[in-house]
Amino acid sequence: VNAVAEFGFLHAADERALDLLTQVAGPVGVALRSARYRTELQSLLEATQRQSEELQVQSEELRVSNEELEEQGRALKESAVRLEQQQVELEQTNSQLEEQAQLLENQRDDLARTGAAVELKARELEQSSRYKSDFLANMSHELRTPLNSLLILSKLLGDNPQGNLTAEQTQYARTIQASGNDLLTLINDILDLSKIEAGHIDIRPEAVTLKRLTADLRQTFDPVARDRDLEFEVSIAKDAPAGIATDRLRVEQILKNLLSNAFKFTEAGKVTLRIEPAEDDRLALTVTDTGIGISPEQHQAIFDAFRQADGAINRKYGGTGLGLSISRELARLLGGAIALTSEPGAGSSFTVTIPVSYDPALVEARVEPVAPAVENSPPAIASPKKRRPALLQAVDDDRDRLEGTRRVLLIVEDDHTFAGIVRDLSREVGFQCLVAGTAEEALDLARQFKPSAIVLDLGLPDQSGLSVLDRLKREDSTRHIPIHVVSASDHQQTAFSLGAMGYLVKPVKREDLAQALNVLEAQLTRTMRRVLIVEDDPVQREAVGALLAGPEIEIVGAGTAAECLKLLHEQTFDCIVLDLT
Numbered sequence: 034v035n036a037v038a039e040f041g042f043l044h045a046a047d048e049r050a051l052d053l054l055t056q057v058a059g060p061v062g063v064a065l066r067s068a069r070y071r072t073e074l075q076s077l078l079e080a081t082q083r084q085s086e087e088l089q090v091q092s093e094e095l096r097v098s099n100e101e102l103e104e105q106g107r108a109l110k111e112s113a114v115r116l117e118q119q120q121v122e123l124e125q126t127n128s129q130l131e132e133q134a135q136l137l138e139n140q141r142d143d144l145a146r147t148g149a150a151v152e153l154k155a156r157e158l159e160q161s162s163r164y165k166s167d168f169l170a171n172m173s174h175e176l177r178t179p180l181n182s183l184l185i186l187s188k189l190l191g192d193n194p195q196g197n198l199t200a201e202q203t204q205y206a207r208t209i210q211a212s213g214n215d216l217l218t219l220i221n222d223i224l225d226l227s228k229i230e231a232g233h234i235d236i237r238p239e240a241v242t243l244k245r246l247t248a249d250l251r252q253t254f255d256p257v258a259r260d261r262d263l264e265f266e267v268s269i270a271k272d273a274p275a276g277i278a279t280d281r282l283r284v285e286q287i288l289k290n291l292l293s294n295a296f297k298f299t300e301a302g303k304v305t306l307r308i309e310p311a312e313d314d315r316l317a318l319t320v321t322d323t324g325i326g327i328s329p330e331q332h333q334a335i336f337d338a339f340r341q342a343d344g345a346i347n348r349k350y351g352g353t354g355l356g357l358s359i360s361r362e363l364a365r366l367l368g369g370a371i372a373l374t375s376e377p378g379a380g381s382s383f384t385v386t387i388p389v390s391y392d393p394a395l396v397e398a399r400v401e402p403v404a405p406a407v408e409n410s411p412p413a414i415a416s417p418k419k420r421r422p423a424l425l426q427a428v429d430d431d432r433d434r435l436e437g438t439r440r441v442l443l444i445v446e447d448d449h450t451f452a453g454i455v456r457d458l459s460r461e462v463g464f465q466c467l468v469a470g471t472a473e474e475a476l477d478l479a480r481q482f483k484p485s486a487i488v489l490d491l492g493l494p495d496q497s498g499l500s501v502l503d504r505l506k507r508e509d510s511t512r513h514i515p516i517h518v519v520s521a522s523d524h525q526q527t528a529f530s531l532g533a534m535g536y537l538v539k540p541v542k543r544e545d546l547a548q549a550l551n552v553l554e555a556q557l558t559r560t561m562r563r564v565l566i567v568e569d570d571p572v573q574r575e576a577v578g579a580l581l582a583g584p585e586i587e588i589v590g591a592g593t594a595a596e597c598l599k600l601l602h603e604q605t606f607d608c609i610v611l612d613l614t
Contacts, residue, residue, distance in 0.1 A: 036061075036062065036065050038058075038061070040054070162230075165227065176216075176220055177217070177220065177521035177539045177540055178448050178451070178492070178521055178539060179448070179450070180213055180216060180217060180220075180539075180540050181448075181451055181521070181539040181540035181541060182448065182450040182451045182454060183209065183213050183540075184210055184213045184214065184217070184540045184542070185451075185454050185540075185541075185542070185543045185546070186450075186454070187206045187207070187209040187210035187213060188206075188210055188542070188543050189543065190202070190203065190206035190209075191203050191206040191207040191210055193206075213540075217540055219355075222355040222356065222359060223355065225355075225359050226355055226358065226359055226362075229359065229362045229363070229366070234283075234363070234366055235526075236280045236283065236366055236367065236391065236393075237280050237282075238278050238279050238280055238391040239278070239279075239280070239281055239598065240276055240277075240278055240595055240598065241276055241277050241278070241279055241281045241284065242275060242276040243269050243273060243274070243275065243276060243277070243308055244269075244275075246281070246284065246285065246288075247267045247269065247306070247308070249285065250267065250285070250288060250289070250292065250306065251265070251267055253289065253292075254292050254296065254304075257296050258296070258304065261296060261299075261300075262301075263296065263299060263301070263302065263303055263304060264302070264303030264304070265303065265304050265305075266303060266304075266305040266306070267305070267306045268305070268306070268307050268308070269308045269309075270307075270308065270309035270310065272309075272310055273308055273309055273310050273316065274310070274316070274389055277316055277387075277388075277389050277390065278389070278390040278391055279367055279387060279388070279390075279391045280367060280391065283363050283366070283367060284318075284367070284385075284387065286359075286360075286363060287360045287363050287364055287371075287385055288306070288318060288320065288385070290356040290357065290359065290360045291320040291360060291383045291385070292304065292306065292320055293356065294356060294357070295320050295321075295322035295324065295381070295383075296322075298322065298324035298325050298381070299322040299323055299324035299325075299380075300324070300325075301323070302322070302323030302324070302380070303322075303323055304320070304321070304322045304323075305319075305320070305321045305322075306318065306319070306320055307319045307321065310389075311386050314388065314389050314390070315369070315386050315387060315388055315389060316386070316387055316388075316389050317384055317385070317386050318384070318385045318386075318387070319382060319383070319384045319385075320382070320383045320385075321380065321381070321382040321383075322380050322381055322382075323380040324380050324381060325377070325378065326375050326376050326377040326378050326379045326380055326381055327373070327375040327376075327377065327381055328376075328377050329375075329376070332373050332375070335357055335373075336357050336358055336361050336371075357371075360385075364385055364386075364387065367387045367388070367391060368387060368388045368391060368392060368393075369385060369386045369387035369388065370385075370386055371383060371384065371385050371386075372384045372386070428449050428452045428453050428456060428468040428470075429456075429468075430444075430456065430466045430467050430468040431465040431466050431467065432467050432478075432482070435465055435482070436465065439463070439464070439465050440463070440464055440465065440485035440486070440554070440557055441464065441465045441466070441467060441482055441483075441484040441485050442459045442464035442465070442466050442467070442484060442485065442486050442487070442488065442550075442553070443466075443467045443468075443469065443475065443478055443479055443482070443484035443486070443487045443488070444456060444459070444466060444467065444468045444469070444487075444488050445469045445472075445475040445487065445488065445489045445490055445493070445498065445501065446468070446469075446470070446488070446490045446519075447470045447471065447490065447492070447493055447494050448490070449470070451539075452468050452470070454543075454546075455488055455519075455546065456468060458543070458546060458547055458550060459488075459550050461547075462547070462550045462551060462554050463554060464485070464486075464550070464554070467482060467484060470493075470494075471493055471494060471495045472493045472495050472496040472497075472498065472500065472501045473495060473496075475487075475489070475493075475501055476501060476504060476505070479505055479511050479514065480508075480510065480511065483510065483511070483514070484514060485514070485553075485557050486514060486515045486516070486517070486553040486557060487505070487514055487515070487516045487517070488516075488517050488518075488519055488549075488550075489501060489502060489516050489517070489518050489519070489520075489533075490518075490519060490520050491518060491520035491522045491524060491528075492520060492521060492522055498518070498520065499524060499527060499528065499531065502516055502518070502528060502531045502532065502533060503531050506531060506532040512532075515534045515553060515556060515557075516532065516533050516534060517533065517534055517535040517536070517537070517549050517552075517553060518533045518535065518536045518537070519536075519537045519539065519541060519546070519549070520536075520537075520538065520539060521538065521539040521540075523538055525538070534556075535549055535552065537549060552605070556605070556607075562585055562586050562587070562607045562608070563586075563587045563589060563604070563605070563606045563607050563608075564581055564586055564587070564588055564589070564606065564607065564608045564609070564610065565589050565590075565591060565597065565600060565601075565606040565608070565609045565610070566578055566581075566588060566589070566590050566591070566609075566610045567590075567591045567592075567594070567597045567609065567610065567611045567612055568590070568591075568592070568610075568612045569592050569593065569612065570612075571592065573612075574590045574592070575590075577610055578590060581610070589604070589606070597611075
């Protein structure tokens, strides 16, 4: 049954109507079924069309996917090719890295060998420097010892006190003395330069007044100016400080070098020393002359060791060319510098600039000096010099004819010539003399005869004179004996720390030696003993003075370190009572 049709009539249906309905029922059913089929076919068609469209979309998507896959395949192939190339490049890079690593390892080995060679060379250079320093120290001592006697004897001959020499002979003696002094200057310059190069220069700052500094320089160079008919002017700026804190001896050495050069190279005109303040709390000391001048291209060269502006200057004026080199290095050690302004024929101007107050931090690349240490044993110094054997015949002395009422001087000196000079000079002062050529003999004579005073050389053949000084000051029976050191070695600070009362560096002038002996004689003959009490508290100072006071004791008080140093420079004391705070 495809459908049901219901009809309504207003009157009863007849047969014809029923037949008609019966006849049309089949076609209508067929038509309805056909319509239903068509509807279903249309639905199927639409579904098919939709599926077809979906298939087309899927096909397109599949095509696109295929294209993408093909593209990815091509990309993979290209990536594979690139990877193969990168693999080859990596293999090449690895090979290069291995070669570079091997090269670096070889270079490291080379550097290690080079470093070891440099270290070995540095040790060799250090050893060579020590050898050089030892050699120069030894040669300095070996040269100064005979030069000392030469200068004193030539001075005696030049003075001709007995009047038994001709004028020509005295002139010869003065020439010998002048040449000896030139040789001494050269020895001192070379030794100073060696000490500077080795870093063995010790800067000792102290309070220095500019008036005293200039007065000492005037005392030295005023006679030179008069002899050369030159003007010598010294001026201190009004705004300059009254004093500075620095190493006075080194500043004087620099200025003396500069002034000596100024007078040497100035034939007419004047030499001036100007002191004035500079920037950064510094002091400028300028030495100006009207001499021959220096060309600009030579300004640097003249500060090099053994260099002068040209050979003609050396032949005409002499000199070694060490003075400016030493002065420049000393100025650097003081924290300063030297500047030069000069033109040929227009004179020269050297300006030394140093700090008003010495500060080690301002010194660049300074090697720490080797300071002598004072311990329970005598300080270590260079080993005794190997010198020619002592003569069998000792210097004649007074040991077999001593008079109990006269003072006895023990001379410890292995140079028999100089020992004889000291003996003769001490006899003139009034001493009886004992002469010892070795350390052991000196100790034996000191213990046996208890001399009134001792003149001691440090360079003895068997052991250091410092050891003798230390042993004498340790023994109760000899510690009271005043000892004056006269030596070619510069161990002044160590000697004073061990108890020496004076120190002279060979070669010494006869006048200086006579003055040292007179000081010894004056100290021995003086009954009044002088005591310096350094105490900032006046009450404590008076109390200590009252405690030590006596009929043969003179008490001198000082309230500050500066006052103490001033008194020590001007006077001599037998004892110092020092407050360390």
